[in-house]
Amino acid sequence: MKKQNSMAKLVSMNGLQHAGYLAVAKTRAKVLKAFSYVIPIRRPMLFVGETSCDELCDMLINEGNTHVFIVTDAVLNKLGVPARVTNYLDKHNISYTVYDGVTPDPTFKVVEEGLRQSLEAKCDSIIAIGGGSVIDAAKMIAMAQGNDCAPQKLIGILKARKPATPLYCIPTTAGTGSEATLGAVVSDDETHQKALSIDPRMVPLAAAIDPIIMKGMPAHITADTGIDVLTHALEAWMSVNASVETDYYAASAVKSVMHYLPLVYKDGSDLKAREEMGIAAHYGGIAFNKAGLGYVHAIAHQLGAHYSIPHGRANAIVLPYILDVNRNASKKRLAALAKRTGIVKDSHTNDSNLADYLITQVRDLIQTVGINPTVKGMQVSDFDKIAKAAAKEVSDTYAVPTYMSASEIKDILMKIKQASDGLVNDEKTSDKVA
Numbered sequence: 077m078k079k080q081n082s083m084a085k086l087v088s089m090n091g092l093q094h095a096g097y098l099a100v101a102k103t104r105a106k107v108l109k110a111f112s113y114v115i116p117i118r119r120p121m122l123f124v125g126e127t128s129c130d131e132l133c134d135m136l137i138n139e140g141n142t143h144v145f146i147v148t149d150a151v152l153n154k155l156g157v158p159a160r161v162t163n164y165l166d167k168h169n170i171s172y173t174v175y176d177g178v179t180p181d182p183t184f185k186v187v188e189e190g191l192r193q194s195l196e197a198k199c200d201s202i203i204a205i206g207g208g209s210v211i212d213a214a215k216m217i218a219m220a221q222g223n224d225c226a227p228q229k230l231i232g233i234l235k236a237r238k239p240a241t242p243l244y245c246i247p248t249t250a251g252t253g254s255e256a257t258l259g260a261v262v263s264d265d266e267t268h269q270k271a272l273s274i275d276p277r278m279v280p281l282a283a284a285i286d287p288i289i290m291k292g293m294p295a296h297i298t299a300d301t302g303i304d305v306l307t308h309a310l311e312a313w314m315s316v317n318a319s320v321e322t323d324y325y326a327a328s329a330v331k332s333v334m335h336y337l338p339l340v341y342k343d344g345s346d347l348k349a350r351e352e353m354g355i356a357a358h359y360g361g362i363a364f365n366k367a368g369l370g371y372v373h374a375i376a377h378q379l380g381a382h383y384s385i386p387h388g389r390a391n392a393i394v395l396p397y398i399l400d401v402n403r404n405a406s407k408k409r410l411a412a413l414a415k416r417t418g419i420v421k422d423s424h425t426n427d428s429n430l431a432d433y434l435i436t437q438v439r440d441l442i443q444t445v446g447i448n449p450t451v452k453g454m455q456v457s458d459f460d461k462i463a464k465a466a467a468k469e470v471s472d473t474y475a476v477p478t479y480m481s482a483s484e485i486k487d488i489l490m491k492i493k494q495a496s497d498g499l500v501n502d503e504k505t506s507d508k509v510a
């Protein structure tokens with residue numbers, strides 16, 4: 077009896093905690109919505125196609141810049157990717173300095189070294205050539221240089237006082253959409269804890285979507301990054317803070333990913349599909365810039381940090397579970413998306429069927445692009461920490477249609493673990509048979 081009473085107390089305490097969490101999270105969601113209405117977020121000038129890098133350089137030159145700091149990583153530099161820009165700058169007698177020291181999940185040291193080199197070379201503008209890590213590092217260098225401060229001073233919301241050094245971006249993957257967004261993530265050198273800087277001044281002046289640059293991306297990275305785009309768009313679509321504007325970009329991105337990702341996964345040299353995926357990534361970035369993300373990203377960030385899974389793949393693993401969670405609250409929205417994107421054949425059926433059809437299509441796509449939806453080494457002892465951190469990320473940052481308690485998040489983690497253990501066992505069996 078005593079045990080029953082203490083259990084009842086615990087349940088009601090958890091209920092109270094969850095009610096408190098809900099109230100705080102919903103209030104923050106309203107503040108974020110107000111923030112997105114009051115503070116204008118500019119959109120980068122967008123150049124698309126095989127001459128887009130030249131057009132981006134023309135814009136930079138016409139703005140009167142004379143010495144460009146090119147931010148990239150060592151692999152891309154070795155492959156000669158920056159030559160697409162440096163050859164054009166050479167032709168127009170524009171000098172440049174190349175910094176290829178960006179690592180995945182860049183740390184403050186990476187940003188500080190870039191800032192030091194840019195200042196030493198007296199660069200007046202920056203071109204980022206790379207994936208999300210390179211673009212995030214370049215954003216931080218541009219903001220720190222423009223504000224004459226250490227990058228650490230920019231962590232948080234609206235910390236800048238002055239504009240960033242003019243920043244131009246050429247994404248080499250179709251995923252993060254970072255070239256369109258107002259945030260950048262930097263990791264602490266010792267703890268590897270990630271810190272976020274958010275400021276509309278961080279949005280680059282221009283971006284070039286060049287399918288030739290993206291052509292060499294391996295199929296598995298194309299798949300992972302493509303599902304990241306889909307997740308940005310779906311989370312922005314389901315967000316309570318979605319608007320007519322964000323809906324346009326989110327729906328366009330979903331439609332493109334559903335159609336073009338299987339094509340470009342199959343044939344990486346399909347330039348039309350590459351270009352459309354690049355635009356979809358950019359549109360996904362614009363959509364979540366204002367509408368925000370949700371539990372898929374919150375949980376995926378933790379899976380990535382604990383088990384070293386690439387970001388897009390972690391999203392692919394979590395996405396179907398969160399679509400199921402949101403299915404009832406977002407039924408009408410998902411049905412509307414299924415109709416708007418034209419991915420459903422029979423649009424006269426009811427909302428329940430349309431929502432289910434869309435969710436099935438997403439599951440099928442993840443399978444079609446060869447993503448193994450398993451996580452190796454998941455430990456139940458990690459679940460508490462993961463669930464709390466994910467719940468905090470949602471309550472601090474996002475406006476989701478369904479709020480979950482930490483124990484509901486842990487249920488999802490358990491399902492992922494069970495599915496992973498089952499598939500790992502299957503793999504072992506087939507290894508034995510082979």
Ligand SMILES: [Fe+2]
Binds near residue numbers: 252307373
């Ligand atoms: Fe993402």
